[in-house]
Structure formats: C-alpha cells, structure tokens
Amino acid sequence: MSFPWAKHYEPKHPLMQWVDSRLPLPRFVYNAVGAGYPVPRNLNYWWNFGVLAGVALVCQLITGIVLAMHFHSSAAGAFDSVNVGIMRDVNAGWFLRFAHANGASMFFVVIYIHMFRGLYYGSYKAPREMVWLLGVVIFLLLMATAFMGYVLPWGQMSFWGAQVITGFFSAIPVVGDWVRIWLLGGYAPDDAALNRFFSLHYLLPFVIAGAVILHIWALHIPGSSNPTGVEVKGEQDTVPFHPYYTAKDGLGVVVFLIAFSALIFFAPDLLGHPDNYIPANPLSTPAHIVPEWYFWPFYAILRAFTADFILPAKLWGVLAMFGSILLLFFLPWLDKSPVRSGSYRPMYRIAFWVLVADVLVLGYCGGSPAEPLYVIVSQIAAAYYFAHFLIVVPIISHLETPKPLPGSITEAVLAKTGA
Known part of the structure; x- marks a missing residue:
C-alpha cells in the first residue's frame, strides 16, 4: 500500500x-506497524481481534514448544506424560498445560469474532479478496491443528474423537478406507496415529505463522477496511498506526490477557470434557462422543444427514461439513452488492444476525446428544446455513436498497461526533 x-x-x-x-x-x-503505515481513522474495537489472534498464536507456539519437550507420543505413555509428568513433575507444567489447552479455545473465540466482523463489514469484498481467502486458509489450518492436538492427551474423548472423525473418511467412495488407514497408520488409533498427529500438530502452527505473514502482507497492499466501507480519500482520512492503534490494540491485549488468565487460574477445565481425564479404552465407548466446543457447529452439520439419497448419508455429512467451510472461499463473488458495510445494508444486516443465531443453534446441537429433536433442529439450521450464502446473500445483493454512504471517512467521523 x-x-x-x-x-x-x-x-x-x-x-x-x-x-x-x-x-x-x-x-x-516501521512501515508495517509503525508511523509509516497509515490506517483509517474510524476503526473501532472490532478491529482489535486481528492483533489478538496474533497474540493467541504466539502463546500457543511458546507453550506448545515447551510441552513438546515433555510429551511422550505413545499410546502407553501419552496419558501419563500429560496428566502426571507435565502436570506434577514439570516446573509450572500445570500452567503450561492449561494455558495451551485454554489458549486453543481463546484462539477460536478471537478467530470467530474476527471472521464475523469481516462478514458484517464486508471485508471480503474487492480489493481485499486475497486477504479473506488467506484468512479462510488459516482457519482450515487452525482446525486441523486443533483436532490433532485434542487427540494427544489420549483420554477417552481424545481416542474416540479420533476414531469417529477419521471414520467418516471411510465414507468416501473407492479410496475412503485407504485414506483412513493412511491417516491413522493402521486400522484404529494407536501409536502410529499418535506419532503422526503429534508431528503434524507441532509442524502446522509454523505453517499457520507463515500464512499469517502472507495475510498481513496482502492486507497492506489495499490497506485496512473500515466500518463505513468507504475507501480512503486522502491524508485526512487516516492516522499513523503508531501510536494511535498500538495504544488501542494494547488495551485490547490487556483485556484479552485478563480474561485468559481468569480462565487458566479459576476455571481451567470449564471448556474441556471430564471424560478426557479417563485413560483411552478401546473397549469402552463413551455414552456421548463430542469434539471440542469450537467444532460443534460443523459436527452438527456432519450429523444432520441421516438418510441415504443417491450417496450414503455418512458421505453427505462429510461433504457438507467440508463444504460449509469451503463455501467461504466463494463469498467475495456470491455477494455482488457494491456496498461493503452492513451498517448501510438494512436487509443484509438482518440476514447477518440470523446467520449468527443459526451458527449458535448449530453449536448447541453439535454439543448435544444425537437425539431426534437435536437432529431435526440441526437439519433445519444446516439447511439455512447453506441457503444464507447460496441464496439469501445473492438475492439481497440484487434487491436491497442501501442507505446513503458518507462522502469520506472524515465526513462519517465528523457526523458521528456532531461536528
């Protein structure tokens, strides 16, 4: 830029x-994060979450590297190395373990808010399509890293989560069983699967860091978006990133670390599953197998398909689960409205909040038992999820009459202050 x-x-x-x-x-x-990088003067606190995602990634890298030094990647020793060796024998091991486990949850909280902010303010629209596409790639890498990391403690939910999730790959015609055996290194989760997941879980965060650098690089070419969706018109529309937004982001980081610390010190197991404190037992299936909370919406979509139609229901579920994420790659071309910000798009704003509610419903159903009521609700919510991007957004972009846009960012700021 x-x-x-x-x-x-x-x-x-x-x-x-x-x-x-x-x-x-x-x-x-200096040119990337200093006074040499002008940014729109009207960025609100929703723009803090990009920096917070970077802070969460650094926390995960540091704690993960130290934990890897003490982890024993075998079916016989993984559970004890985490729950006895790291928690009791390593200095501050309990803190590192809880910081890493809860750091994953905080990372997903920040990423989800960051993505929904982009959806609301149209940050995926031209000329920032590449910024959005790289963000979705980071999200996919993050999900793969988190899934493999959840398997490593080798508790009941870790083992059976790996068994169930990798089992869905067997639904792929012709090559499904081969893919599953290739992923696990055998016919069931065991030493080979643990070693593969451990090595990939250690490697992928550095791949994510590389993708983040590309993401930031792509952002600096067109510059940051802003709440109005209006492009920068001149010097009066911008302020230097430092000291204005370094101070603003600094406040966000402090609030983030306070919430993170409260979770680590006062409720470290709040977001985990109690069954994962039971050693993995291939002969004892848990009554309710469920992944970590940040996978629940996609798990609900996966379970929403219960009847065979041309293809097996399991295959439909796998395709829908991956499709729900891959669909985000096409969003810049599905939404053809020339107006970016949802603040000036009344119909789109309603649809956005309906989508937020829909994703929350999917999350609740994904964490609930596979009972008929939750399955039916999941099916309705999953249908709307796809309809939102494939039907609702394209129709709204053609029919909607947006509100008048301000002439510039400065005009919007002055109007807001009453000047």
Missing part, C-alpha cells in the same frame, strides 16, 4: 543507518 503522505523511515543514529542500509528490517517494521 502506497500513500503519498505516509512518513518514511529515516534512521538518525549511525548504527541504525548502517543496519538499515544492509538489512532494512527497521524500515520494514
């Missing part, structure tokens, strides 16, 4: 001049 009014890095100290002339890292940081 090139602004003619952006400040440029000019080192004053001879040492910094020498470093910058040979390795322009100070200049890069």
Whole structure:
C-alpha cells in the first residue's frame, strides 16, 4: 500500500543507518506497524481481534514448544506424560498445560469474532479478496491443528474423537478406507496415529505463522477496511498506526490477557470434557462422543444427514461439513452488492444476525446428544446455513436498497461526533 503522505523511515543514529542500509528490517517494521503505515481513522474495537489472534498464536507456539519437550507420543505413555509428568513433575507444567489447552479455545473465540466482523463489514469484498481467502486458509489450518492436538492427551474423548472423525473418511467412495488407514497408520488409533498427529500438530502452527505473514502482507497492499466501507480519500482520512492503534490494540491485549488468565487460574477445565481425564479404552465407548466446543457447529452439520439419497448419508455429512467451510472461499463473488458495510445494508444486516443465531443453534446441537429433536433442529439450521450464502446473500445483493454512504471517512467521523 502506497500513500503519498505516509512518513518514511529515516534512521538518525549511525548504527541504525548502517543496519538499515544492509538489512532494512527497521524500515520494514516501521512501515508495517509503525508511523509509516497509515490506517483509517474510524476503526473501532472490532478491529482489535486481528492483533489478538496474533497474540493467541504466539502463546500457543511458546507453550506448545515447551510441552513438546515433555510429551511422550505413545499410546502407553501419552496419558501419563500429560496428566502426571507435565502436570506434577514439570516446573509450572500445570500452567503450561492449561494455558495451551485454554489458549486453543481463546484462539477460536478471537478467530470467530474476527471472521464475523469481516462478514458484517464486508471485508471480503474487492480489493481485499486475497486477504479473506488467506484468512479462510488459516482457519482450515487452525482446525486441523486443533483436532490433532485434542487427540494427544489420549483420554477417552481424545481416542474416540479420533476414531469417529477419521471414520467418516471411510465414507468416501473407492479410496475412503485407504485414506483412513493412511491417516491413522493402521486400522484404529494407536501409536502410529499418535506419532503422526503429534508431528503434524507441532509442524502446522509454523505453517499457520507463515500464512499469517502472507495475510498481513496482502492486507497492506489495499490497506485496512473500515466500518463505513468507504475507501480512503486522502491524508485526512487516516492516522499513523503508531501510536494511535498500538495504544488501542494494547488495551485490547490487556483485556484479552485478563480474561485468559481468569480462565487458566479459576476455571481451567470449564471448556474441556471430564471424560478426557479417563485413560483411552478401546473397549469402552463413551455414552456421548463430542469434539471440542469450537467444532460443534460443523459436527452438527456432519450429523444432520441421516438418510441415504443417491450417496450414503455418512458421505453427505462429510461433504457438507467440508463444504460449509469451503463455501467461504466463494463469498467475495456470491455477494455482488457494491456496498461493503452492513451498517448501510438494512436487509443484509438482518440476514447477518440470523446467520449468527443459526451458527449458535448449530453449536448447541453439535454439543448435544444425537437425539431426534437435536437432529431435526440441526437439519433445519444446516439447511439455512447453506441457503444464507447460496441464496439469501445473492438475492439481497440484487434487491436491497442501501442507505446513503458518507462522502469520506472524515465526513462519517465528523457526523458521528456532531461536528
């Protein structure tokens, strides 16, 4: 992104001049997150969650690296290495374990809010399609990393979660059984599966970090979106990222860390499942197998298909589960409205909040037993989820009459303050 009014890095100290002339890292940081990066002056606190996602990723990387030093990746030793070795024998091991486990939940909270903010304010629209597409890639990588990490403690829910989820791959015609055996390294979760999941769980966060760098790079080309959806018109529409938004993001980080700390110190098992404190037993199936809470909406979609129709119901469930995420890749071209922000789109705003409610209903059903009532509600909610993106949004983009847009970001800011 090139602004003619952006400040440029000019080192004053001879040492910094020498470093910058040979390795322009100070200049890069200055232009990426410093005063050399102008951003819209009207960003609200919903824009904090991108930075919070970065903080959550760093926490997961640091705690994960230390935990990996003490983890024993075998079916015989994984459970004890987590619940005895790390929790009791490693200095501050209990803190690292709870920080890592709850950090995953906090990461997903931040990512979900970040994604819904993008949906509401139209951050997926041109010229920011690549920013959105890379964000969806990060989300997919995050889900794969979280699933493999959930298997590692090797409790009852870890084992049976791996058994059930990988079992759905066997529904793929011709190659399904081969894919499942390839994933597990055998016919059931065991040492081979644990070693594979452990190695991939360790590797993928660094792949996510690389994707995040590309995500930020793609963002800096068109610049940040803003609540009005109006593009920057001139210098008066922007402020330097530092110190204005470093201070604002700093406040968000403090609030995030307070909530994170409260979860670690006062309710570390609030978001976990008690059955995962029982060692994995292939001969004892839990009464209700359920993944972590952040997978519940997709698990509900997976279970919503109960009848064979041309294809087996299990295959329909697998296709729908993956399709519900892959559908997000096409959103920039499904929504053809020239107006970005939902604040100026009355019909879209209603549809957005209906979608939020729908995803919450899917989440509740996904965490509930597979009883007829919850299955029926899941089917209705899953049908609306797909209808929202494939039918509702395209129709609204053609029929809706948006509210008048402000002439510039500055005009919107001054109107809001009454100036």
